Amino acid sequence: MQLIVPTYLLALAAMASAHTTLQYVNDNNAIVRPPPSNSPIVSVSDSNIACNVNGGTAKSSKLNVTAGGSLTLEWHHEGRTSQAIDPSHKGPVLTYLAKVPNALTATSPSSLSWFKIQHDGATFSGTTATWAIDKLNSNGGKYSVTIPKSIPSGDYLIRSEIIALHGASSVGGAQFYMGCAQISVTGGGSASPATVKFPGAYSSSDPGILINIYYPPLTSYTIPGPAVFSG
Template structure:
């Protein structure tokens, strides 16, 4: 089939728009100094890659930590460009997830792929609304609680978006993740079950290799472990 010049140009523009609509974690409680920003907003697509932990630059510590009380709320904020841009292209539908990993000192912790992570939040599919839909509607922000029972000390927090618009085959799902540095105070003595990243996901997981449009998904299983409620 021969395409017209106008159609070709439209496809090029659409592709450029999709690339520009990739996303990065940029703020935690309005603080950007504690976020280990990746060098670009491109996704990771190989679930076995060490970049699955905290993205390409996630092993580079920052000098600051954000102090939060156990049981308090944190707000994580995503954008595809600067803060005045949308969170991520609305077509990139999928879940929004948060993990924590305990570390001796968040300002010196390297090699996040070697850490043990536990999931503290997930927002998958509710009716016809995805976690990403809510993120976009809320200007890139989502808020949840730090479990009140986890031990005090330093943590890396890992925020993740899994975009499923092209996930009918593997690799196809796009994984966007960013990590930040927290110091939790007033905690307890819980010992949450942990997983490794990479390791917690398989390319064949029902929530990773999935066609969300044909047939339209009505029941979605968020990949990874269960949420630790604390």
């Protein structure tokens, strides 16, 4: 019994160190709605898959961004000097927006209508894959997105998501990490992108969610969710 306890604790530590949270948008953490922990959502039907549990809790400030401009989103599994996520956690990185009347008071993210503005899955050289998570880690946990120039001005929640696929060969094995932040878009247009709901945008049997990324070796990957709205 004396040997079991430390082994169990080491396993827990390894699991925790592999997890991750969205921490900054343009070096600003006052606009990010932090989840209660760095643990993932594991069911596509979980109502918390929109913005995680605390994603419905508004912050007191928002970030102004010009339509057509870019944002840098930053992920870490602990503090800012840590890696974004354990390198074994291969998978895509995706970004969504939802229009809200006021980002400072918006609640119930699962009731919002979301449209995708970015996704990055994997690039292949034969059967050797470079995943979006690999690029995220090599870039210090940061990636950039462009706010579509044609979307209406006003307040939005931005939803950044990592899907870790190392255990995704069975239903419920994929790990969904998401973080939401509060932004206000200026100089926009009048586009009306097609939207999805969370939950609802993904199925547990989607080929980009229920997948063995190890065998047989992959030569392609289908990113889950809707098409990217280019704007």
